[in-house]
Amino acid sequence: MDNIFIEGQNPLSGSVKISGAKNAVLPIMTAALMAEGKSVITRVPNLRDTRTMIRLMEIVGATCTFEDDKLIIDGSTVNNPEAPYDLVKTMRASFYVLGPLLARFGMVKVSLPGGCAWGPRPVDFHLKGLEKLGAKITLESGYILAEADRLKGTELSFEFPSVGATGNIAMAAATADGTTVIDNAACEPEIVQLCEYLNLMGASIHGIGTPKLIIDGVDKLHSANIEVIPDRIEAGTFLTAGALLGEITLEDVNPKHLDTVLLKLKEAGCGITTTKSSITISPADSIQAVDMTTAVYPGFPTDLQAQWVALMTLANGSSVITDTVYHDRFSHVPELNRFGANIKLENNTAFVRGIDELIGAPVMSTDIRASASLIVAGLAAKGQTVVSRVYHIDRGYEKIEEKFRSLGANIWRKNPVT
Numbered sequence: 547m548d549n550i551f552i553e554g555q556n557p558l559s560g561s562v563k564i565s566g567a568k569n570a571v572l573p574i575m576t577a578a579l580m581a582e583g584k585s586v587i588t589r590v591p592n593l594r595d596t597r598t599m600i601r602l603m604e605i606v607g608a609t610c611t612f613e614d615d616k617l618i619i620d621g622s623t624v625n626n627p628e629a630p631y632d633l634v635k636t637m638r639a640s641f642y643v644l645g646p647l648l649a650r651f652g653m654v655k656v657s658l659p660g661g662c663a664w665g666p667r668p669v670d671f672h673l674k675g676l677e678k679l680g681a682k683i684t685l686e687s688g689y690i691l692a693e694a695d696r697l698k699g700t701e702l703s704f705e706f707p708s709v710g711a712t713g714n715i716a717m718a719a720a721t722a723d724g725t726t727v728i729d730n731a732a733c734e735p736e737i738v739q740l741c742e743y744l745n746l747m748g749a750s751i752h753g754i755g756t757p758k759l760i761i762d763g764v765d766k767l768h769s770a771n772i773e774v775i776p777d778r779i780e781a782g783t784f785l786t787a788g789a790l791l792g793e794i795t796l797e798d799v800n801p802k803h804l805d806t807v808l809l810k811l812k813e814a815g816c817g818i819t820t821t822k823s824s825i826t827i828s829p830a831d832s833i834q835a836v837d838m839t840t841a842v843y844p845g846f847p848t849d850l851q852a853q854w855v856a857l858m859t860l861a862n863g864s865s866v867i868t869d870t871v872y873h874d875r876f877s878h879v880p881e882l883n884r885f886g887a888n889i890k891l892e893n894n895t896a897f898v899r900g901i902d903e904l905i906g907a908p909v910m911s912t913d914i915r916a917s918a919s920l921i922v923a924g925l926a927a928k929g930q931t932v933v934s935r936v937y938h939i940d941r942g943y944e945k946i947e948e949k950f951r952s953l954g955a956n957i958w959r960k961n962p963v964t
């Protein structure tokens with residue numbers, strides 16, 4: 547199995563191109579299943595999760611071609627509305643086929659995702675939303691079976707602005723009979739892009755980017771092309787490394803998507819300059835401790851909480867970091883403490899007392915973002931770090947060690963992924 551090796555404390559400099567966003571491309575791919583014909587999606591990151599989603603597309607019958615960063619999905623051949631356990635258990639985002647396939651075929655069978663490394667992660671909002679749209683939902687041997695001749699527009703309000711549930715319900719409602727109003731909808735840029743894509747396919751969605759989505763159902767969607775937005779989480783990960791290790795520039799990024807993160811980095815003492823599509827960060831002489839609480843967009847993303855904890859381990863002073871979106875998402879804490887960090891965990895809050903130096907250590911990846919925080923810590927630590935179970939990082943980061951190497955880091959992989 548692959549390991550990532552890091553000889554820490556090499557200064558970083560130069561520029562790096564940010565890839566297309568994983569969390570945007572996955573639902574866009576499932577939306578493409580709603581139409582006959584070829585959809586061309588560009589700036590698709592070559593990730594384990596994108597490849598898993600392509601396998602799922604093929605299982606349901608779509609014809610896919612993936613070359614460089616261009617993915618062509620032909621939805622004309624889709625004929626098997628079923629997402630098997632083997633795939634759903636490795637990638638929860640497979641659940642995104644639920645709404646689109648139900649809308650197109652009047653039935654869909656999707657394995658229940660189950661728990662994950664950071665908590666139970668229920669799907670009740672998705673199911674309640676589909677029921678409100680008129681679907682009959684039953685559980686059969688671990689599979690959700692959803693059925694409806696044609697979904698009917700409705701009004702619903704999420705208890706929490708779930709990204710996945712907003713995406714699934716928006717796709718299902720796009721071809722429902724009548725108008726659907728979703729209150730307390732997610733406003734994340736990835737959901738904005740999904741809704742814009744649905745509109746390119748012929749849907750009629752209004753209020754995009756606000757907590758109230760109004761979806762006027764249309765009879766049919768057609769195929770459409772789109773370029774995926776930049777990955778703000780990959781960008782944020784590189785920013786935390788730059789904050790510790792040297793001035794770097796991120797290219798092909800949307801700084802607006804990172805407003806809150808950039809403010810926090812400034813508070814920590816970093817220099818930030820932006821253009822329309824780039825961000826340059828210069829490190830602080832000494833990183834200041836800054837408290838942080840995750841929140842839904844435009845708040846600080848939970849997907850950057852682990853990396854922020856890593857940054858704060860080397861801050862001047864103590865910080866309090868709370869995750870309000872995923873309360874159990876702290877598997878990186880014991881691993882960061884293996885570097886000598888001083889982090890105590892109480893419920894959904896990490897109390898970080900900054901120290902002068904981290905010391906490289908063997909550590910283990912537990913999920914995508916926890917892995918990223920271990921890489922950031924390893925790059926900043928003295929001596930060698932070995933990160934094991936790196937398949938987690940490959941789910942969400944394209945060529946991470948190549949990108950960091952191009953910035954001057956001493957990082958390599960023992961058995962390169964083919």
Ligand code: UD1
Nearest residue numbers: 569639667668669670671672706708709710711849871872
């Ligand atoms: C997506 C992202 C993930 C990110 C998360 C929050 C993708 C593929 N994944 O995950 O990287 O960390 O948004 O920004 O885009 N909840 C329920 N019931 C539900 C659905 C959600 O209780 O039916 C709760 C969750 O347990 C969690 C909160 O709502 O506490 C937010 O979850 P959600 O926004 O749905 O996250 P995902 O879409 O799974």
